[in-house]
Amino acid sequence: MSETIRLAVIGGDGIGPEVVAEGLKVLDAVLVGTDVSVEKTDVELGADHWLKTGEVLADETLERLRGFDAILFGAVGAAPGDARVPSGLIERDLLLKLRFSLDQYVNLRPSLLPAGVASPLADPGEVDFVVVREGTEGPYAGNGGVLRAGTEAEIATEVSVNTAFGVRRVVRYAFEQAAARPRRKLTWIHKTNVLVHAGRLWKRVVEEVAADYPQVTVDYLHIDAATIFMVTDPARFDVIVTDNLFGDIITDLAGAVAGGIGLAASGNINPDRTAPSMFEPVHGSAPDIAGQGIADPTAAILSVAIMLETLGQPEAGARVRAAVAADLSTRGAERRGTTAVGDAIAGAVAARAQ
Numbered sequence: 001m002s003e004t005i006r007l008a009v010i011g012g013d014g015i016g017p018e019v020v021a022e023g024l025k026v027l028d029a030v031l032v033g034t035d036v037s038v039e040k041t042d043v044e045l046g047a048d049h050w051l052k053t054g055e056v057l058a059d060e061t062l063e064r065l066r067g068f069d070a071i072l073f074g075a076v077g078a079a080p081g082d083a084r085v086p087s088g089l090i091e092r093d094l095l096l097k098l099r100f101s102l103d104q105y106v107n108l109r110p111s112l113l114p115a116g117v118a119s120p121l122a123d124p125g126e127v128d129f130v131v132v133r134e135g136t137e138g139p140y141a142g143n144g145g146v147l148r149a150g151t152e153a154e155i156a157t158e159v160s161v162n163t164a165f166g167v168r169r170v171v172r173y174a175f176e177q178a179a180a181r182p183r184r185k186l187t188w189i190h191k192t193n194v195l196v197h198a199g200r201l202w203k204r205v206v207e208e209v210a211a212d213y214p215q216v217t218v219d220y221l222h223i224d225a226a227t228i229f230m231v232t233d234p235a236r237f238d239v240i241v242t243d244n245l246f247g248d249i250i251t252d253l254a255g256a257v258a259g260g261i262g263l264a265a266s267g268n269i270n271p272d273r274t275a276p277s278m279f280e281p282v283h284g285s286a287p288d289i290a291g292q293g294i295a296d297p298t299a300a301i302l303s304v305a306i307m308l309e310t311l312g313q314p315e316a317g318a319r320v321r322a323a324v325a326a327d328l329s330t331r332g333a334e335r336r337g338t339t340a341v342g343d344a345i346a347g348a349v350a351a352r353a354q
């Protein structure tokens with residue numbers, strides 16, 4: 001039976017549209033000759049769009065996005081220090097609003113250091129883990145405020161919100177991932193020695209859910225120690241589950257360990273399918289290299305692979321991964337541009353179809 005994927009495409013700012021174009025090129029290539037087609041709709045959002053139109057994310061736009069099967073997202077945000085765009089406006093009221101409103105409570109961020117990729121921090125084979133980052137709670141919940149703003153008596157709070165419901169559903173998802181992987185190991189990461197209220201909740205829930213997965217080995221690390229081991233012994237990780245903020249930080253580190261941030265892909269997944277999931281590179285809009293045609297589109301292309309797998313097209317996803325792995329294995333010191341990398345991977349996908 002033929003199937004059409006209705007895809008909303010939010011290129012966003014900076015290198016976002018540049019890398020997303022390459023992701024779409026590879027998506028088109030991998031669907032040739034299959035009974036799956038894709039119907040793409042561009043949705044303009046981001047800091048540039050806000051500067052032009054005053055829209056960050058209108059209610060109608062959000063409602064329209066709910067009607068798609070998936071969202072492919074580039075990156076949003078202005079250069080840090082761009083005085084025209086208030087800090088956090090686009091990140092909070094656009095990107096986080098999408099993740100929260102579409103109940104994308106699993107932020108899935110796999111790290112794999114493939115053969116042929118030079119990493120000063122690890123050897124291929126040592127890095128093959130997935131971070132399951134909670135996506136809708138924690139210090140990102142927007143719970144806080146300011147008293148006596150602008151005075152010496154100012155107090156600013158940013159309260160981390162952790163609910164048993166929210167922690168349980170993401171922890172269960174992580175156990176499912178761990179149970180399906182050969183090493184069946186789950187590391188939960190927190191800061192229970194200081195953040196005792198949230199820490200106690202996470203601990204209780206992990207222990208309760210663990211009882212349903214006796215085949216999974218469970219390990220715990222404080223976030224600070226986890227950053228040490230991610231650099232000195234990344235092979236110890238298989239599946240990691242952690243809160244929204246720790247997950248943000250550890251996945252940029254994971255990207256650097258696993259060959260560079262240009263390779264780090266992610267899915268903001270709504271496992272209950274009550275709204276579309278959203279797939280995006282882990283990196284941001286990289287204003288320092290935007291417009292130069294040198295951004296690495298691999299993370300966006302691998303985000304397309306996660307999208308295909310999430311949408312029930314694992315073979316197409318595997319073909320994208322294989323083409324990326326083949327391209328990475330031949331990448332030498334020579335630096336190719338964004339479109340050259342996209343062309344090579346799309347070409348490899350097409351060659352594999354024959």
Ligand SMILES: NC(=O)c1ccc[n+]([C@@H]2O[C@H](COP(=O)([O-])OP(=O)(O)OC[C@H]3O[C@@H](n4cnc5c(N)ncnc54)[C@H](O)[C@@H]3O)[C@@H](O)[C@H]2O)c1
Nearest residue numbers: 075076077078079091262282283284285286288289295296
């Ligand atoms: N998901 C998102 O939309 C997202 C994620 C992170 C940051 N941001 C936003 O992006 C803007 C810039 O943030 P930042 O500078 O802290 O982080 P960044 O990830 O954009 O850039 C950090 C560094 O990594 C490099 N880099 C990033 N992606 C690359 C790629 N594909 N190829 C080669 N090099 C790459 C950049 O050139 C820069 O030196 C900010 O407005 C920030 O809020 C958005």
Ligand SMILES: CC(C)[C@H](C(=O)O)[C@@H](O)C(=O)O
Nearest residue numbers: 077091092095096248282284
């Ligand atoms: C831009 C920002 C809101 C976002 C986050 O913190 O989740 C980014 O850093 C990411 O990792 O996707």
Ligand SMILES: [Mg+2]
Nearest residue numbers: 248249252282
């Ligand atoms: Mg981040």
